[in-house]
Amino acid sequence: MTKTMAEHISVMLNESVDMLVTDENGLYVDGTFGRGGHTRLVLNRLEGGRLLGFDKDPVAIHHGKLLEQEDSRFSIVQDSFANMAEQIPNVFGVDRVDGVMMDLGVSSPQIDDAERGFSFMNDGPLDMRMNPDEGISAADWIAKVKEKELADVMYQFGEERFSRRIAKAICEYRAHTPILTTLQLSKVVAEANPAWEKGKNPATRAFQGIRIYINNELGDLETGLEAAVSSLKVGGRLVVISFHSLEDRIVKRFMKLKSKGPELPRHLPIRNDHLNIKFKSIGKAIKPSQSEVSENVRSRSAVMRVLERVSD
Incomplete structure (x- = not known):
C-alpha cells in the first residue's frame, strides 16, 4: 500500500x-x-x-x-x-x-476535513456534498425535509433502526434552532439514540444515510x-x-x-x-x-x- x-x-x-x-x-x-x-x-x-x-x-x-x-x-x-x-x-x-x-x-x-461536513467527530459546516458546488447541502435539506422522509432516508440508506425516533428529535430541535454544523447534528442524533453500538459512534448510521441521499x-x-x-x-x-x-x-x-x-x-x-x-x-x-x-x-x-x- x-x-x-x-x-x-x-x-x-x-x-x-x-x-x-x-x-x-x-x-x-x-x-x-x-x-x-x-x-x-x-x-x-x-x-x-x-x-x-x-x-x-x-x-x-x-x-x-x-x-x-x-x-x-x-x-x-x-x-x-x-x-x-x-x-x-x-x-x-x-x-x-x-x-x-x-x-x-x-x-x-473528505472524512478528515471538518470543513467538508462529513465527520461527526470534528465540527464543521453541515455540507456532505462530494461536489460542494452542486446540489443541496445537508444543512439546507435537513432544514426543510419532512419528518417521515428524513426517517426513511436514515432507515433505507443508513440502516438506522431508530430512524423515526431520531427524525422526530431532529425536527423538534430545528423548530427552535437551525442545525448548521456536524457536531450539532451528531449531538441531537446521539441523544435520541437509545441503544449505542459498542465501538461505533451513535451518529454513524444517520450520517451515512444522509450522506448517501445527498450525493445519490x-x-x-x-x-x-x-x-x-x-x-x-x-x-x-x-x-x-x-x-x-x-x-x-x-x-x-x-x-x-x-x-x-x-x-x-x-x-x-x-x-x-x-x-x-x-x-x-x-x-x-x-x-x-x-x-x-x-x-x-x-x-x-x-x-x-x-x-x-x-x-x-
Whole structure:
C-alpha cells in the first residue's frame, strides 16, 4: 500500500490493480480518483496504455490535474462515474475500454476535513456534498425535509433502526434552532439514540444515510455499473471495492445477474446459451488481509468483486 499526498491509504491496492490490468497497452478507467492511489499504480503497470479518472470532488480534481501534468497518459474529468459511457469517447476516441475500477464511498481526506461536513467527530459546516458546488447541502435539506422522509432516508440508506425516533428529535430541535454544523447534528442524533453500538459512534448510521441521499450514491452506483459493463471490451474487467452492505448488495446482485442471468423456475427448458450470458465472475469476493486491516482500520468493511466480459 502507498500513502498519497493527503495521507489517504488505498484499500486492497495491489490486489485490485492485479485484477484490473490485463493489457499493459490497454485503456482503463478509474471511476473514483480520490487522491490517485490506485491510479498511480495502474500507470506504473502500463506501457503504451492510457487511463481516464473521474471524481466529483474539486480537491480531488486539483490533484488529478497535477498528475495530468506529470503523466500525459492520464486524463481526469470532474463528473460522476455514472456518466462514463458518454465521457470515454470524448477522451479516448473509442467507446470500449480494457477495464474499469470503482473504489466506492468517501475518501479519508473528505472524512478528515471538518470543513467538508462529513465527520461527526470534528465540527464543521453541515455540507456532505462530494461536489460542494452542486446540489443541496445537508444543512439546507435537513432544514426543510419532512419528518417521515428524513426517517426513511436514515432507515433505507443508513440502516438506522431508530430512524423515526431520531427524525422526530431532529425536527423538534430545528423548530427552535437551525442545525448548521456536524457536531450539532451528531449531538441531537446521539441523544435520541437509545441503544449505542459498542465501538461505533451513535451518529454513524444517520450520517451515512444522509450522506448517501445527498450525493445519490446508490443511484449513481446502479447507473455506473451498467455504464461500466457497456463500456468493456471482450476480456475487459470491472473491479469494484465497496465499503458497506448496501453498496455490496447492489454490486453482488448486479454481477450475479450479468454472469448467471435471471433466476428462472427449474422446470423451464432453458440452457445457459439461451440466456446469452456475456460476463463471468472472477473468483470469489475478496476482503482485506488481517495485516492491512491492522494498518488501516477503515479497510475492515471493504469487499472487492470482479466481473469480466467474455463475449459481445
